[in-house]
Amino acid sequence: xxxxxxxxxxxxxxxxxxxxxxxxxxxxxxxxxxxxxxxxxxxxxxxxxxxxxxxxxxxxxxxxxxxxxxxxxxxxxxxxxxxxxxxxxxxxxxxxxxxxxxxxxxxxxxxxxxxxxxxxxxxxxxxxxxxxxxxxxxxxxxxxxxxxxxxxxxxxxxxxxxxxxxxxxxxxxxxxxxxxxxxxxxxxxxxxxxxxxxxxxxxxxxxxxxxxxxxxxxxxxxxxxxxxxxxxxxxxxxxxxxxxxxxxxxxxxxxxxxxxxxxxxxxxxxxxxxxxxxxxxxxxxxxxxxxxxxxxxxxxxxxxxxxxxxxxxxxxxxxxxxxxxxxxxxxxxxxxxxxxxxxxxxxxxxxxxxxxxxxxxxxxxxxxxxxxxxxxxx
Numbered sequence: 001x002x003x004x005x006x007x008x009x010x011x012x013x014x015x016x017x018x019x020x021x022x023x024x025x026x027x028x029x030x031x032x033x034x035x036x037x038x039x040x041x042x043x044x045x046x047x048x049x050x051x052x053x054x055x056x057x058x059x060x061x062x063x064x065x066x067x068x069x070x071x072x073x074x075x076x077x078x079x080x081x082x083x084x085x086x087x088x089x090x091x092x093x094x095x096x097x098x099x100x101x102x103x104x105x106x107x108x109x110x111x112x113x114x115x116x117x118x119x120x121x122x123x124x125x126x127x128x129x130x131x132x133x134x135x136x137x138x139x140x141x142x143x144x145x146x147x148x149x150x151x152x153x154x155x156x157x158x159x160x161x162x163x164x165x166x167x168x169x170x171x172x173x174x175x176x177x178x179x180x181x182x183x184x185x186x187x188x189x190x191x192x193x194x195x196x197x198x199x200x201x202x203x204x205x206x207x208x209x210x211x212x213x214x215x216x217x218x219x220x221x222x223x224x225x226x227x228x229x230x231x232x233x234x235x236x237x238x239x240x241x242x243x244x245x246x247x248x249x250x251x252x253x254x255x256x257x258x259x260x261x262x263x264x265x266x267x268x269x270x271x272x273x274x275x276x277x278x279x280x281x282x283x284x285x286x287x288x289x290x291x292x293x294x295x296x297x298x299x300x301x302x303x304x305x306x307x308x309x310x311x312x313x314x315x316x317x318x319x320x321x322x323x324x325x326x327x328x329x330x331x332x333x334x335x336x337x338x339x340x341x342x343x344x345x346x347x348x349x350x351x352x353x354x355x356x357x358x359x360x361x362x363x364x365x366x367x368x369x370x371x372x373x374x375x376x377x378x
Contacts, residue, residue: 030070059078060083117136126308133343140376226333240270261283331367358378359377
């Protein structure tokens with residue numbers, strides 16, 4: 001008995017010393033929690049004590065005052081997970097009450113935005129929702145990609161909204177029959193395109209009746225600006241070196257900002273080509289053999305140029321090819337949206353947000369109608 005009494009006295013004195021070193025607010029909160037739990041236990045209840053909403057709110061409020069390190073030593077009727085569940089219930093009831101006023105879900109998409117998305121999808125069947133979203137961002141319309149994605153594409157439009165496509169007349173020459181009949185007699189085939197952010201023509205096998213054209217192009221990784229340097233049928237080391245000199249002249253003072261030139265190991269790039277770049281303090285980086293992913297931005301532009309331009313037209317000669325590529329270069333740099341630039345073009349930043357109720361969207365065709373550009377007019 002005496003030993004137990006001495007033990008209790010020592011433990012209570014130690015606890016009193018710890019309490020004396022704490023702030024008054026902490027001690028008061030702990031005392032209030034303990035007293036309230038005692039009052040809950042003294043209630044006449046048939047089974048285990050139950051806490052109502054007032055009890056939960058009081059305990060949650062007092063626990064917010066006590067530091068996290070001290071909460072572990074408290075003797076509570078509930079577990080910490082129970083306290084967290086109370087907070088989740090309060091938040092759920094709060095938002096449920098707000099939703100009861102009829103303002104549930106996302107705001108409805110305006111009708112003019114829906115009509116514009118349908119129009120872009122109908123007039124450009126090859127565009128995906130990302131391309132349509134980028135075109136609308138270039139117009140200053142703040143819509144999300146998911147809003148454009150849920151709108152039906154041109155193929156999913158009702159039959160009444162689809163563009164009319166009359167069947168070919170009997171005996172009429174179609175483009176399929178024309179290509180099959182006249183392709184072997186053309187003087188020039190769609191070219192093999194060059195590099196992006198590094199110079200490299202892509203050589204192709206000579207076909208019967210075809211002349212393989214080579215295009216030399218560079219692209220800036222940061223701004224995605226494309227520069228088509230030249231088109232030739234017989235690329236040589238002297239020709240590529242001269243195009244490198246022309247590139248440095250076009251860059252002017254901006255050449256000091258260029259640090260690297262990524263290119264492949266083609267035989268058309270000689271030591272003279274690297275020497276021209278080295279004189280401008282530009283380091284040449286070579287890609288591994290058959291590793292297109294090392295120059296992915298280049299391959300992405302080449303694929304886009306082929307799908308949007310070269311696969312949809314017939315190239316008659318070198319002058320025609322050069323003219324088409326110049327128009328595509330202007331479209332790529334001044335209008336085409338890029339996801340890496342958040343929908344902006346390399347030479348055209350995003351405009352200020354616009355209200356479609358005060359403007360009309362006008363279409364301008366490029367390259368004989370193969371490419372469409374849209375602008376706002378009052």
